[in-house]
Every structure is written in C-alpha cells, then in structure tokens.
Amino acid sequence: MAKGKMGSSVKHDVIAAEDVITSELTRGERALDLVWRSWLFIFLLGLIVFFWSQTPANSFLTGSNFKLIALNTSEVILLAIGETFVIVTAGIDLSIGGILLIAGTCGGKVMLALSGTHAQVQMGLYPHATTAICVGIAVCIVMGTAWGLVNGLLITLLKLPPFIVTLGTLGITFGLSDLISGGTNFFAPVPPSFTDKIGNGTFLGLYVPIWIAIFFLIVAHIVYHHLRFGRYTAAVGSNEEGARRTGIAVNRQIVKVYALAGFLAGSAAVLDLAIFTNISRASHSSDNLNAIGAVVIGGTSLFGGVGTIIGSAIGAFIPTIAQNGLVIMNVPSFWQEVLVGVTIIFAVYLDQVRRRRSSK
Amino acid sequence: MSRRLVALIVVLIVGTGAITTTFAFASSNAAKAPSSAKKPSAKISITLVAGITTDAFYLTMKKGAAAEAKKEGVSFTYTGSPAAFSPPTQIPFLNATIARHPSAILIAPTDKSALIAPIQRAIKAGIPVVTVDTLITKKIALSNVSTDNPAGGRLAADALAKAIGSAGGDVGIMATTPGVSTTDQRIAGFRSELKKFPKLHFTSIQYCNDDTPTAARLTSALLAAHPKLAGMFAVNVKSGDGVTSAVQAAGKSGKVKLVEFDAGPPQVAALKAGTVDALVAQYPYGIGQLGVQLAVKWIKNDRAGIKKHYGTPSAVITKANINNPKIKKFIYTP
Numbered sequence: 001m002a003k004g005k006m007g008s009s010v011k012h013d014v015i016a017a018e019d020v021i022t023s024e025l026t027r028g029e030r031a032l033d034l035v036w037r038s039w040l041f042i043f044l045l046g047l048i049v050f051f052w053s054q055t056p057a058n059s060f061l062t063g064s065n066f067k068l069i070a071l072n073t074s075e076v077i078l079l080a081i082g083e084t085f086v087i088v089t090a091g092i093d094l095s096i097g098g099i100l101l102i103a104g105t106c107g108g109k110v111m112l113a114l115s116g117t118h119a120q121v122q123m124g125l126y127p128h129a130t131t132a133i134c135v136g137i138a139v140c141i142v143m144g145t146a147w148g149l150v151n152g153l154l155i156t157l158l159k160l161p162p163f164i165v166t167l168g169t170l171g172i173t174f175g176l177s178d179l180i181s182g183g184t185n186f187f188a189p190v191p192p193s194f195t196d197k198i199g200n201g202t203f204l205g206l207y208v209p210i211w212i213a214i215f216f217l218i219v220a221h222i223v224y225h226h227l228r229f230g231r232y233t234a235a236v237g238s239n240e241e242g243a244r245r246t247g248i249a250v251n252r253q254i255v256k257v258y259a260l261a262g263f264l265a266g267s268a269a270v271l272d273l274a275i276f277t278n279i280s281r282a283s284h285s286s287d288n289l290n291a292i293g294a295v296v297i298g299g300t301s302l303f304g305g306v307g308t309i310i311g312s313a314i315g316a317f318i319p320t321i322a323q324n325g326l327v328i329m330n331v332p333s334f335w336q337e338v339l340v341g342v343t344i345i346f347a348v349y350l351d352q353v354r355r356r357r358s359s360k
Numbered sequence: 361m362s363r364r365l366v367a368l369i370v371v372l373i374v375g376t377g378a379i380t381t382t383f384a385f386a387s388s389n390a391a392k393a394p395s396s397a398k399k400p401s402a403k404i405s406i407t408l409v410a411g412i413t414t415d416a417f418y419l420t421m422k423k424g425a426a427a428e429a430k431k432e433g434v435s436f437t438y439t440g441s442p443a444a445f446s447p448p449t450q451i452p453f454l455n456a457t458i459a460r461h462p463s464a465i466l467i468a469p470t471d472k473s474a475l476i477a478p479i480q481r482a483i484k485a486g487i488p489v490v491t492v493d494t495l496i497t498k499k500i501a502l503s504n505v506s507t508d509n510p511a512g513g514r515l516a517a518d519a520l521a522k523a524i525g526s527a528g529g530d531v532g533i534m535a536t537t538p539g540v541s542t543t544d545q546r547i548a549g550f551r552s553e554l555k556k557f558p559k560l561h562f563t564s565i566q567y568c569n570d571d572t573p574t575a576a577r578l579t580s581a582l583l584a585a586h587p588k589l590a591g592m593f594a595v596n597v598k599s600g601d602g603v604t605s606a607v608q609a610a611g612k613s614g615k616v617k618l619v620e621f622d623a624g625p626p627q628v629a630a631l632k633a634g635t636v637d638a639l640v641a642q643y644p645y646g647i648g649q650l651g652v653q654l655a656v657k658w659i660k661n662d663r664a665g666i667k668k669h670y671g672t673p674s675a676v677i678t679k680a681n682i683n684n685p686k687i688k689k690f691i692y693t694p
Contacts, residue, residue: 056460064485065459072452184567185539189473200477276447276474278539282569283448320452327456330437 039350040299040314043343047318051325060328067206071275073320074209078268079291080298080312081220082148082261087295088224089237089257090304091162095151096265097287098173103143104269104279105177111136111190111273121188129191136190140273141266147173148262152255162258170288174281189277199274209271213313216264221309233257237304290319293340297347301355318343403435404463406655408648409454410440411468411494412570416597416624417644418468419694421492424648425466432656437462445536445570447474458482464655466648468493472541476500488658492651493644495541499668502658505650507642508671509542513549516619519638519676520591521557523617528559529590532582534599536570543595546621550593563589568599575602576609583610591617597624597692604630623677624692631679639677641690646672 035042052061059065079096086093114132115121126132147169154165189195201208224230232253235243244250272279296302297318298311323336408425410418422438429436439457441449450470457465458481465487469475476498482489483500491501520531531554536543547565554560563586568575575594579602583589592607594600600620604627607616613635620627623641630636654666675690682688 059459059461062459065455068455068459068481072455182567185471185537187538195477272448276451276471278447278471278474280446280448280537280569282444282537282571283446323452324456324459327439327453328460330439330460333439333453334442 037299040297040311040347044314044318044321047321047325051321051329055325055328060325065324067210069317069320069324070210070213071207072324073316074207074213075268075271075275076287076290076294076316076320077213077313078216078264078271079287080294080316081216081309082264083288083291083295084220084298084300084307084309084312085224085233085257086162086261087237087292087300087302088233088304088307089254090240090302091155091237091254091257092292092302093151093166093258093261094163094288095147095166095169095173096261096268096291097284098170098177099144099147099262099265100269100272100287101279101281101284102147102173102177102180103140103266104272105181106143107136107140107266107269108186108190108273108279109180110139111194112186112188115191118187124188124192126191126193129193133191133194136194136273137270140269141263144266144269145259145263148259148265149255151262152258155258156251156254174285178281185278185280190273194274195277199271199277209275212267212271216267217309217313224307224309229256234305234307239305291316293319293344296351297340297343299347299351301351302348303355306351315347404432404656404659405435405437406464406466406652407437407439407457407460407462408492408651409450409457409465409467410438411450411470412445413438413440413442415445416692416694417493417622417642420692421468421644421648421651423693424645425652426648427645428649428652432652434463434652434656436652445470447471451475451478454478454482458485458487461485462487463659464488464490466490466492466651466655469496469541470494471539472497473539488655490651490655490658492647493542503654503666503668503670505647505654505670505672506542507647507674509545510549511671512621512640512642512674513546513551514553515674515676516546516593516621516638516640517550517553517557519640519678520593520617520619521554521560523619523637524560524590526559527590528557529561530563530586530588531560531591531593532563532586532589533565534575534579534592534594534603535565535567536596536599537567546595560591568602570596570598572598572602572605575599576606577602579603579606580610583607583612583616589616591619594618594620596620597622597627600624600636601626604635608635622692623690624694628677628682628691631677631682634679637678640674641677641687641692642674643672643690644692645689 082096083093111132112121114135115126115129120127151166151169154160155162198208203211232248235248236250236253240250294315295312297315298308300307300312319336319340322339323333326333326335406429408422412418426436439453441453443449447470454467465482467489469491476496479489479496480500489501491504493506495504495506533547535547538544551562554562566578566582568578575598592603594603600622603618607613607618618636619638620636621640623639627636627639631639650670657666675687677687677690
C-alpha cells in the first residue's frame with residue numbers, strides 16, 4: 001500500500017489509512033517528504049540551468065526554442081496521460097504507439113479520400129478540405145478509443161495480463177496499419193489547411209498542439225485527483241480485491257481506463273497528422289517506451305495505486321529538453337539516452353524506498 | 361528509520377552528482393569541438409542536419425562538407441537523428457540547430473512536405489538553408505544540391521539489364537518510403553528505362569522504411585513469391601544491405617542479379633564478392649563540398665551566380681572498374 005502524492009488523497013477512501021502515517025511524521029521527515037515530492041521539479045530546473053550555462057547566449061533559454069520543445073513534446077504528453085491512468089491500475093499499455101499509428105493511418109486515409117478526387121489531391125488541390133478534416137479527426141479518435149476498448153475487454157473478460165494483451169494488440173495494430181497503408185506513406189500530404197491551422201498554427205503565442213496538451217493535462221489532473229473516476233482508478237490499482245468489496249465495478253473501471261488510453265492515443269494521432277502531414281511507422285515504434293518512461297520518471301508507481309498527472313508531463317519533457325540542449329551544446333545526442341536511462345532507474349529506486357518506508 | 365532517511369539523502373546527492381559528472385564530461389567533449397558557438401557573430405558556422413546520421417552516405421557527405429569548411433576557414437558541425445529516417449525524429453534536431461543559430465544550415469529533408477514549415481522557421485530566424493540530397497516541394501531553400509536521380513535510376517536499369525543478359529526474367533525494386541524526393545525519382549528513372557528491355561518483366565516494388573532487417577524480410581518473401589526473379593534494384597544503402605543479405609541467405613547469389621544505389625563499405629564488399637553486380641554510386645563527398653561552398657558564398661553576399669539547383673554526377677561501379685582512380689572517388693568512406 002502506498003500513499004497518494006497530492007494532498008487531495010484524503011479523498012481516496014480506500015487508501016485513507018496511508019494519511020494516518022503521514023500525520024505521524026516528524027517535522028524533519030515531512031521536510032524530506034517535500035524534497036521527495038519535488039525532486040523531479042528540482043531536477044528539471046537543474047537541467048535547464050545546466051544547459052543555459054553551457055550554451056551560447058540567446059540559444060537554449062529562449063521563448064522560441066521552448067515553444068518548439070513543447071511542440072515536440074505535446075504528443076508524448078497525451079500518450080503519457082493515458083499511460084498514467086493505466087499504470088495507476090497496476091496495468092501497462094504497450095500498444096499505444098500501434099493504436100496511434102492505426103488511428104492516424106485510417107484518419108489520414110479518410111481525410112485524403114474526402115478532400116477531393118485522387119487527381120485533384122495529387123496536384124495539391126483539396127476542394128472539400130474542411131469536411132475531410134473534421135471526419136478524419138473523428139475517425140482517429142473513434143479508432144483509438146475502439147482499440148483501447150479491445151485492450152480493456154481482453155484483459156477483463158479473458159483475464160489475461162495487460163502486458164501480454166497489449167503486446168499482442170501492438171503487433172496487431174502495427175501489422176494492420178501496414179496492411180491498410182501498404183507499408184508506405186500516403187500518396188499526398190494531408191490538407192495544408194489542417195497543418196497550417198492545427199499542426200503549425202499558433203494561438204496566443206503558443207502552437208495549437210501545446211494548447212491541446214495543456215487542455216488534456218488540466219482535465220486529466222482534475223479527473224484523477226478530484227473526481228470519482230480518479231479515486232476508483234487508484235483504488236483498483238492499490239488493492240483490487242478491496243476495491244471490489246467496497247462496491248467498485250473493478251472490471252468496468254479497467255475497461256474505461258484502457259479506452260481512455262486509446263482515446264488519447266487517437267488524439268495524439270490527430271496531432272501527428274497535423275504536425276508531420278503524414279504518418280510513418282519508423283517514428284512510433286518506441287512511443288510506448290517513451291510514454292512509460294515519462295510516467296515512471298514522473299513518480300507514478302509501476303505497482304499501481306499512486307500517480308500524478310503533472311509528474312508525467314514533467315517526465316515527458318526531460319528527454320526532449322535533454323535532446324535539445326545536447327544538440328545546441330554540440331554534444332552527441334546519444335548522451336540523451338544515457339541520461340534518460342539513469343533518470344528512470346533513479347525514479348523507480350525512489351518509489352521503492354518510499355514504498356518500503358510507508359509499509360513499515 | 362532515520363538511518364534510512366540519511367541513506368536516501370545520500371542517494372539523492374550522489375545521483376544528482378553522477379548526472380552532473382556525466383554532463384561535465386559531455387561538456388568537456390564539447391569544448392574540444394569547434395566552439396565558435398560562444399561568439400556566433402565572430403565566425404561563420406555551418407551545420408549539416410543529416411537524414412540519418414549513421415548512414416554511410418551522410419557520413420561521407422559530412423566528410424566532404426567538413427573538408428570544404430576547413431578550406432574556407434569556417435566552423436562545421438554535424439547533427440541529426442541516429443535512429444530513424446523520418447520527420448518526427450529529424451525535426452527536433454533541426455529545431456535545436458535553429459536555436460543554436462549557425463550562419464547557415466545544410467539539411468537533407470526527410471519528407472517533401474513535412475519539413476516545409478520547420479525549414480521556413482529557420483529562414484524566418486535569419487538562417488539561410490541549402491537542401492542537400494533530398495528537397496522540399498516549396499522552393500524556399502537558397503539552393504538544392506543533389507544527385508541527378510532520374511539519370512541514376514536509368515543507369516541502374518541499364519546495368520541490371522546488362523547483368524541479367526539475354527535470358528531476361530522478373531525484376532523487383534526495394535525502396536525506402538514513398539514521398540522522399542530522391543528515391544521517388546530513382547524509381548521513376550529506373551522504371552521508364554526498364555521499358556526498353558522487353559524481356560525484363562517488372563513485378564513489384566517493396567518499401568522497407570529505410571530499415572535493413574525489414575528489407576531482408578521483404579526480399580526473402582519476394583524470392584519465395586517469384587521463383588523467376590532474375591534481378592533486384594535497391595534504391596539506397598540500407599535497403600541494399602538488406603537485399604544482399606537475404607539473397608545470400610537464400611543461396612541465390614549470382615542467380616539473382618543485384619544492382620544497388622550507393623556505395624557504402626558493405627556494398628563494395630558485396631560487389632567484390634560477386635553478390636552484387638553493379639553499384640550506382642552518388643557523389644556525397646561532392647554534395648557536401650558544394651553545399652558548404654554555396655552557403656559560404658551566400659553569407660559573404662556573393663549571391664549573383666548561385667543557381668536554385670545543382671545536379672552532381674553518379675557513376676556505375678562494377679568489379680571491372682572498381683580500381684579505376686576516376687571511379688574510386690565515388691566510393692563512400694564513412
């Protein structure tokens with residue numbers, strides 16, 4: 001049993017016993033607890049300060065650079081939010097990259113098919129772009145949610161481990177996407193207005209995908225920390241049997257959580273199409289590991305029951321900031337992988353120590 | 361309990377320390393590299409953003425660009441994704457390069473359309489851009505330097521026809537991804553030239569996403585599907601490596617004639633061993649040289665003679681001519 005990260009965990013009835021432990025802490029321990037909770041934020045700031053000091057003036061620490069870093073991180077943030085909910089139930093979703101790819105492939109194909117005749121689109125004309133874009137977005141989201149549902153139903157109905165089910169659907173979705181696309185890119189880019197308005201469009205100085213990520217972050221934070229859905233999710237992951245006995249429909253909750261992860265992967269597919277005008281398998285084969293890495297760095301426990309949405313967002317930023325900073329420093333970007341690996345191990349170690357302490 | 365807390369604090373400090381040391385080491389490495397970055401206005405600096413940094417083609421281009429940069433007295437850096445040839449992996453490297461603000465950027469765009477907006481951002485930030493090897497459909501780069509790809513494709517078809525001889529048979533193509541300007545043109549050139557040989561029958565084109573193991577798997581499948589397969593054309597280094605290994609594994613070396621674009625070390629070794637019959641080599645070293653030359657001219661305001669496009673030559677390498685000094689300069693040296 002572990003303790004919810006935010007103060008609002010008082011509401012988590014099932015794990016309320018943990019808060020008794022918190023209240024018994026001495027002042028010194030409470031101070032340490034604060035450091036614990038905020039180590040990631042301190043680490044992020046340290047990283048930024050480090051790169052700032054090691055790069056030429058007006059290169060790393062500029063508004064335009066951070067806007068682009070955020071743009072590059074927006075997709076991972078959506079995936080990491082979904083993965084956070086899944087991991088809080090003590091599950092795992094390896095299939096999100098595949099779901100993203102199949103949702104984006106279908107959505108993009110529909111978008112191109114509805115934009116105009118094949119010949120028109122090939123010449124760069126998109127007479128029915130607006131309708132095509134709306135339908136294409138809907139297809140992405142429906143497709144993503146549907147595959148999430150498939151995951152949830154297989155896990156609960158067949159009582160299979162999430163690791164195996166989602167490993168299976170990862171292969172299925174990758175394979176089906178390649179079948180649908182012929183393993184290739186689209187014959188033309190998605191309508192330029194989609195790219196201009198959403199992918200590279202700006203609103204109040206920030207790129208639209210960043211706003212979309214911020215919107216999902218706020219909603220997910222509220223849902224996770226303040227609404228029943230979040231409480232039930234944590235309860236299921238903390239103690240499944242206990243949750244069942246208190247009357248929570250555990251299976252239905254698990255199905256909903258995987259559907260949510262699928263929905264977010266579908267939404268990420270919309271961003272992918274809008275930003276990159278096309279969708280390619282090569283760049284999504286490690287989406288699942290990137291998202292899981294972000295969630296784990298963010299402080300969500302792989303054993304379930306404990307998680308934070310904001311932590312996952314910060315966790316998503318660490319690899320992209322490190323990559324950007326290292327390139328500006330003119331250091332081989334291979335170091336980024338080393339840094340992220342060290343950070344993941346450190347984050348999980350912290351989680352382990354915390355669990356051992358709180359179970360005393 | 362308290363001992364544990366002390367242990368944790370120690371871990372926190374040591375962990376942070378370890379990471380910092382890692383970085384300190386990394387930054388000391390950086391200091392050894394040309395560090396004109398500290399005073400960007402003082403010296404001309406040029407960055408090459410490769411399609412995929414680990415490819416022999418781009419590594420050779422890097423050599424040519426670095427040699428030319430040294431000659432011109434400008435600083436040079438090389439960057440790009442080591443993992444994949446795709447816009448989502450390339451764009452973060454371009455963005456970071458823009459933040460670094462070099463005097464000019466040479467880039468091999470990984471997609472005709474996806475890279476338009478990011479390249480536009482570089483130009484907006486006041487950095488001139490030369491596209492090398494591949495291009496984008498909107499003509500915003502100051503120039504494009506690339507192989508005459510349609511001609512290269514035609515050369516490949518001629519070489520394959522010569523290797524197969526009068527018997528004829530089925531012919532397949534191993535490509536990377538559609539939407540990449542260079543390989544699209546090679547394929548178009550190859551297919552139009554192939555029509556001149558009535559005994560050669562085109563079967564199918566496979567896309568391996570610029571991944572060697574995928575190319576090998578697809579080739580194995582093609583070999584099984586088309587027993588009369590007499591020849592294959594592979595459009596670049598990675599697809600060529602996969603085709604070669606699959607044909608070897610199937611024990612069909614020599615029976616299935618292979619012509620491949622590019623001349624990296626594995627291709628040259630395969631050519632010498634007789635697994636590959638001919639290579640159509642581009643001139644990446646020359647592309648890198650010319651790209652840097654054009655960028656420096658542009659920065660020094662000597663812009664009058666710069667054309668929008670420069671084609672660089674390619675050469676057909678066979679076992680017979682590989683030791684010819686005129687041909688040798690086309691072999692890639694990563």
